[in-house]
């Protein structure tokens with residue numbers, strides 16, 4: 001379930017689909033918060049860009065199938081749910097709703113105020 005479900009969301013354009021080809025990821029910043037975009041089979045997933053275990057940038061990790069592996073301690077996270085699949089990470093990655101406009105602009109739905117992160 002998305003962390004932001006049920007809240008009033010602001011729409012924030014962060015990149016274009018051309019910036020995140022299929023099978024790749026891109027870190028963007030919104031209000032100083034790192035957010036990771038992942039293109040999995042043409043669908044954009046947006047999640048917190050810093051690992052839920054310790055402070056480490058997830059764009060330095062590896063995409064394998066439908067999971068993302070943190071490069072520091074090798075916890076894997078499910079890209080669809082954010083769930084931590086292996087220790088040492090326990091908390092899921094916060095996810096944010098992402099849509100792609102007709103012109104390819106990637107728009108996130110983010111709450112007003114601080115962007116929620118699990119840490």
Ligand code: FES
Pocket residue numbers: 051052053054055056070071072073074075088089
């Ligand atoms: S910092 Fe990511 S698994 Fe430890």
